[in-house]
Amino acid sequence: MKKQSFLKGVMLLTAAGIIVKFIGFVYRVVLTNLPGYGDEGNGIYGAGYQVYLILYAISTTGFPAAISRMVAEKMAGNDWRGAHKVFKVSLVLLSVTGVLFSLIFFLCSGYIVKIISNERTVYTMIALSPTIFFVSLMAVFRGYFQGMRDMSPQANSQIIEQSGKTVATVILAYLLLPYGVEIAAAGATLGTTIGAAVGAAYLMSLYNKRKKELWSNIRRFCTRKKQDSVPYIIKNLFKVSVPVSLGAVILTAANIIDLATVMSLLSKAGIDSGFANRLYGILTGKCYVLVSFPVAVSTALATSLVPTIAGAKASRDYKSVRDKIQASLRLTILIGLPSSAGMAILADPILKMLFPGSSEGAFLLSTSAFIVVFMGMTQTLAGILQGLGKVLVPTAGLFAGALVKLIINFSLMPLPAINIRGAVYGTLACYIVSTVVNMVALKRNFRLNLDICNLIIKPVVATVIMAAFTYFAYYYLYMLTASNFISTVGAILISAVVFGILTLVLRVVKMEEISMLPFGENVNRIFRKMKLHKRR
Numbered sequence: 001m002k003k004q005s006f007l008k009g010v011m012l013l014t015a016a017g018i019i020v021k022f023i024g025f026v027y028r029v030v031l032t033n034l035p036g037y038g039d040e041g042n043g044i045y046g047a048g049y050q051v052y053l054i055l056y057a058i059s060t061t062g063f064p065a066a067i068s069r070m071v072a073e074k075m076a077g078n079d080w081r082g083a084h085k086v087f088k089v090s091l092v093l094l095s096v097t098g099v100l101f102s103l104i105f106f107l108c109s110g111y112i113v114k115i116i117s118n119e120r121t122v123y124t125m126i127a128l129s130p131t132i133f134f135v136s137l138m139a140v141f142r143g144y145f146q147g148m149r150d151m152s153p154q155a156n157s158q159i160i161e162q163s164g165k166t167v168a169t170v171i172l173a174y175l176l177l178p179y180g181v182e183i184a185a186a187g188a189t190l191g192t193t194i195g196a197a198v199g200a201a202y203l204m205s206l207y208n209k210r211k212k213e214l215w216s217n218i219r220r221f222c223t224r225k226k227q228d229s230v231p232y233i234i235k236n237l238f239k240v241s242v243p244v245s246l247g248a249v250i251l252t253a254a255n256i257i258d259l260a261t262v263m264s265l266l267s268k269a270g271i272d273s274g275f276a277n278r279l280y281g282i283l284t285g286k287c288y289v290l291v292s293f294p295v296a297v298s299t300a301l302a303t304s305l306v307p308t309i310a311g312a313k314a315s316r317d318y319k320s321v322r323d324k325i326q327a328s329l330r331l332t333i334l335i336g337l338p339s340s341a342g343m344a345i346l347a348d349p350i351l352k353m354l355f356p357g358s359s360e361g362a363f364l365l366s367t368s369a370f371i372v373v374f375m376g377m378t379q380t381l382a383g384i385l386q387g388l389g390k391v392l393v394p395t396a397g398l399f400a401g402a403l404v405k406l407i408i409n410f411s412l413m414p415l416p417a418i419n420i421r422g423a424v425y426g427t428l429a430c431y432i433v434s435t436v437v438n439m440v441a442l443k444r445n446f447r448l449n450l451d452i453c454n455l456i457i458k459p460v461v462a463t464v465i466m467a468a469f470t471y472f473a474y475y476y477l478y479m480l481t482a483s484n485f486i487s488t489v490g491a492i493l494i495s496a497v498v499f500g501i502l503t504l505v506l507r508v509v510k511m512e513e514i515s516m517l518p519f520g521e522n523v524n525r526i527f528r529k530m531k532l533h534k535r536r
Helices: 006-032 038-076 080-115 119-128 131-147 152-179 181-220 230-268 273-314 318-345 347-354 362-368 371-387 392-412 421-445 452-481 484-505 511-515 520-530
Strands: none
Touching: 006 038, 006 152, 006 181, 006 273, 038 080, 038 119, 038 131, 038 181, 038 230, 038 273, 038 371, 080 119, 080 131, 080 181, 080 230, 119 181, 131 152, 131 181, 152 181, 230 273, 230 392, 230 421, 273 318, 273 362, 273 371, 273 421, 318 347, 318 362, 318 371, 318 452, 318 484, 347 362, 347 484, 362 421, 371 392, 371 421, 392 421, 452 484
């Protein structure tokens, strides 16, 4: 089974994440522009989906990180048999819990909708209930392959899962729309179940295909080490997964806070329930979906960091740990800062380009854009800390952030002048608090001298300059073409090129790091000829 380098694994997961986000965004655009569905359908879909996410977080989220970490530690000692035993125990355990939580979700849907005061979502929850079983199976296979330092199965399964989900979602929503928007939203969420089933089937078939090679390695690297008992493996799985799952629950709780408070708090601002549901649909169906695009990079980083850092720590290779921490934090900031600035400046043109029939929400998106940086930092720092064995710290950070969000929601959303924007301010504050807690814990528990100039100051300078180019590029392109599509796409491309050049001119990125990228040496040769970068 082939191992991949850390950077290659990150790039693979990043590419898959971006493709998955794009495919998912396509069906969001189609649904939002579907006559009779729109923001109202997104509101119903989003409410049911948020409840599913919290049950998914409880039952499954922590296990891929736990499995990948335990497998990586076994593989650091070439213990193939021990790594495979972790996989087998995990598969049985999550199969049982997956069935259990699917049944709980199905049987309790009627009670849950009364708690959240939104009975229109009951069919979406019923349609989503089997998904938990299929994602539990995927969690085991993904965690096992991640621990083996092979990220391609996760990347491929994500794309296959999202493709199946998108096709099924659009077809079912379109076919069921004549029966009402609630039934259409349920059909859309049933697409999630179908996609998860397809993804699980792919991973199982891939494992069966590799089983012969796997057992060959188990026999070849047979060790006389005493194998861990089943209770010991289960204990360690829960020891790692429970804090991670708790953190995911708290992270999801930030969205649940919105779900539970938006309708009632907006009514205090004088907004009727129908318009409040539309505003919630704009927030979850447009703003947060767009914000999730650049965050795909930090999600990939966090996924790859856990087994990589755990393996390096098990081998006592602390220099490698420090290098990966520095590189991952810098990459997160280099993606997050320009993405936030560009999205904030081009919020209105982006919405008009993607949702021509329903382009409301520009100010909400421009505010939401700044979530990207801190959400990305939260995820990357969580991956680092989990890899170092500090699994409770990210949970504590998210808990503190969720409390701050709750206070802000109740303080700002009832104000007519702020209304739904209070939810965005609360989410932004949640991730800022979480980032600060995680960063303080990292510096305190691991001796790390961060290069503040390259990590923060230079990227901020590059972002400010890029932001000016973004604004004027759109303005002049629109004057020349009178086309919002051409002007928006052109401004985004110009901004990306400008920011890329600035990172080279300001020496934010090392040539050695560029060399690790595909075609990196060729790129470096071009840069040296242009005298944009010098080796250091």
